[in-house]
Amino acid sequence: xxxxxxxxxxxxxxxxxxxxxxxxxxxxxxxxxxxxxxxxxxxxxxxxxxxxxxxxxxxxxxxxxxxxxxxxxxxxxxxxxxxxxxxxxxxxxxxxxxxxxxxxxxxxxxxxxxxxxxxxxxxxxxxxxxxxxxxxxxxxxxxxxxxxxxxxxxxxxxxxxxxxxxxxxxxxxxxxxxxxxxxxxxxxxxxxxxxxxxxxxxxxxxxxxxxxxxxxxxxxxxxxxxxxxxxxxxxxxxxxxxxxxxxxxxxxxxxxxxxxxxxxxxxxxxxxxxxxxxxxxxxxxxxxxxxxxxxxxxxxxxxxxxxxxx
Amino acid sequence: xxxxxxxxxxxxxxxxxxxxxxxxxxxxxxxxxxxxxxxxxxxxxxxxxxxxxxxxxxxxxxxxxxxxxxxxxxxxxxxxxxxxxxxxxxxxxxxxxxxxxxxxxxxxxxxxxxxxxxxxxxxxxxxxxxxxxxxxxxxxxxxxxxxxxxxxxxxxxxxxxxxxxxxxxxxxxxxxxxxxxxxxxxxxxxxxxxxxxxxxxxxxxxxxxxxxxxxxxxxxxxxxxxxxxxxxxxxxxxxxxxxxxxxxx
Ligand SMILES: Nc1ncnc2c1ncn2[C@@H]1O[C@H](COP(=O)(O)OP(=O)(O)OP(=O)(O)O)[C@@H](O)[C@H]1O
Ligand SMILES: [Mg+2]
Numbered sequence: 001x002x003x004x005x006x007x008x009x010x011x012x013x014x015x016x017x018x019x020x021x022x023x024x025x026x027x028x029x030x031x032x033x034x035x036x037x038x039x040x041x042x043x044x045x046x047x048x049x050x051x052x053x054x055x056x057x058x059x060x061x062x063x064x065x066x067x068x069x070x071x072x073x074x075x076x077x078x079x080x081x082x083x084x085x086x087x088x089x090x091x092x093x094x095x096x097x098x099x100x101x102x103x104x105x106x107x108x109x110x111x112x113x114x115x116x117x118x119x120x121x122x123x124x125x126x127x128x129x130x131x132x133x134x135x136x137x138x139x140x141x142x143x144x145x146x147x148x149x150x151x152x153x154x155x156x157x158x159x160x161x162x163x164x165x166x167x168x169x170x171x172x173x174x175x176x177x178x179x180x181x182x183x184x185x186x187x188x189x190x191x192x193x194x195x196x197x198x199x200x201x202x203x204x205x206x207x208x209x210x211x212x213x214x215x216x217x218x219x220x221x222x223x224x225x226x227x228x229x230x231x232x233x234x235x236x237x238x239x240x241x242x243x244x245x246x247x248x249x250x251x252x253x254x255x256x257x258x259x260x261x262x263x264x265x266x267x268x269x270x271x272x273x274x275x276x277x278x279x280x281x282x283x284x285x286x287x288x289x290x291x292x293x294x295x296x297x298x299x300x301x302x303x304x305x306x307x308x309x310x
Numbered sequence: 311x312x313x314x315x316x317x318x319x320x321x322x323x324x325x326x327x328x329x330x331x332x333x334x335x336x337x338x339x340x341x342x343x344x345x346x347x348x349x350x351x352x353x354x355x356x357x358x359x360x361x362x363x364x365x366x367x368x369x370x371x372x373x374x375x376x377x378x379x380x381x382x383x384x385x386x387x388x389x390x391x392x393x394x395x396x397x398x399x400x401x402x403x404x405x406x407x408x409x410x411x412x413x414x415x416x417x418x419x420x421x422x423x424x425x426x427x428x429x430x431x432x433x434x435x436x437x438x439x440x441x442x443x444x445x446x447x448x449x450x451x452x453x454x455x456x457x458x459x460x461x462x463x464x465x466x467x468x469x470x471x472x473x474x475x476x477x478x479x480x481x482x483x484x485x486x487x488x489x490x491x492x493x494x495x496x497x498x499x500x501x502x503x504x505x506x507x508x509x510x511x512x513x514x515x516x517x518x519x520x521x522x523x524x525x526x527x528x529x530x531x532x533x534x535x536x537x538x539x540x541x542x543x544x545x546x547x548x549x550x551x552x553x554x555x556x557x558x559x
Pocket of ligand 2: 042
């Protein structure tokens with residue numbers, strides 16, 4: 001579905017995207033993860049024919065994004081980071097003209113708009129002027145517009161930003177259903193680690209315009225971080241002894257040991273007689289931290305102390 | 311399958327919808343022309359033959375209202391470029407020329423509404439309407455306002471996220487065009503250099519043609535000159551605009 005070779009985009013002296021090689025097969029659901037300015041949107045904008053690459057090439061839905069823009073556009077859907085609906089328009093009208101833009105007849109476009117209004121819970125707001133909608137309502141309208149022509153490949157740039165937890169869950173469900181029912185290939189970017197973790201079977205970590213990891217969430221965690229077993233003791237002396245016995249790392253009255261299989265190791269270490277045993281499974285944020293030395297979580301100020309706290 | 315015509319129709323009707331839903335927006339851009347009509351026209355002396363000065367002044371104000379409205383229209387696109395809805399439309403298979411032509415053609419609708427409104431306001435004050443000529447006048451004006459609209463969209467595309475650039479250029483060009491076309495006062499009595507500048511302003515020919523047509527002089531040389539000027543502005547605007555739209559991201 002997607003095949004890029006050394007895809008690169010420079011803006012003057014900014015290397016927004018710096019040689020990305022990416023292959024996505026039909027039916028995959030891929031999440032792109034990366035901090036602000038990593039190059040996620042720029043990558044999507046090249047794949048959706050919005051901007052030409054500085055160098056390298058990309059084939060999307062079987063066509064080159066520079067030479068066959070129209071063929072690509074007919075086959076993809078794109079929900080950008082901004083608001084797709086015109087502010088002086090009404091939601092339903094925008095949905096219908098979006099359908100017409102993809103060559104649907106008036107009647108078909110209207111029927112499809114009704115369908116999406118229903119399934120995305122937009123019934124109450126579809127006839128209002130877009131500028132009067134809340135951010136979350138607008139976002140759902142954007143998503144409805146991206147789905148109007150049931151594309152075989154869908155790009156979503158931070159689809160869930162600005163949605164409340166319930167609507168976020170609703171959207172995730174919608175995306176998963178789209179894939180289950182129609183086999184839609186989906187590429188999305190997100191800042192929500194749990195979202196990438198729970199939805200995508202493939203996570204691509206991007207930093208400074210490069211892919212620095214590309215795997216299933218489970219493999220990423222196992223490969224780059226692993227489970228951690230943390231033993232608590234009455235004092236530093238006991239902890240030091242336990243650290244020697246287990247080959248772990250001592251911090252005050254605690255010992256931390258990294259392993260592939262946390263629960264199993266924890267069962268074995270119970271023999272050392274600690275006051276407490278805790279098994280910590282890694283998150284994607286831990287993976288990100290290990291790979292880049294930075295955290296993706298908004299609340300993370302001093303990553304190193306967090307590790308100890310865990 | 312779609313064609314350039316259906317694509318243009320999709321864009322045209324999308325642009326038109328907010329205007330039809332909220333007709334007040336049509337009046338908004340013509341507030342200044344209405345001021346000139348109400349506060350400036352009464353200062354004009356009657357024509358030498360004793361006719362109302364409105365007969366001379368009103369056609370110019372109709373062109374002025376078209377100039378103001380059409381030259382501002384790019385700001386709508388500018389806003390859509392900022393919110394992301396322009397980007398959304400660029401990813402659809404809509405043909406790039408349609409994205410511009412559909413928008414520019416829509417300018418004809420508010421132009422006609424504004425002309426009708428101005429005429430309706432002036433008839434009670436002694437403005438004499440020659441319907442056939444006036445309708446032909448609107449045809450000439452249609453070409454002119456499509457071109458102006460297209461140029462305004464081009465300016466918006468070129469300004470991108472620099473909104474001030476759009477308004478600076480638009481405001482800077484507005485009054486020279488207006489004054490040099492002799493909308494407020496006749497140019498014939500001015501110095502030579504001003505008359506020369508006036509002659510290279512395409513709007514001059516449009517204004518002259520409107521004056522002839524609204525007074526019922528259909529078969530005049532000025533009509534032809536005005537039509538040619540309007541068509542040239544229209545074609546130039548569309549050519550430049552389509553080029554800019556093809557490059558837009
Ligand atoms: N049109 C542009 N002109 C100049 N620089 C740009 C342009 N678009 C993006 N950049 C730069 O390219 C880099 C990558 O930007 P991009 O928008 O792709 O990041 P992102 O990963 O989507 O970030 P975010 O999470 O904030 O959306 C940034 O440094 C950005 O400032
Ligand atoms: Mg982005």
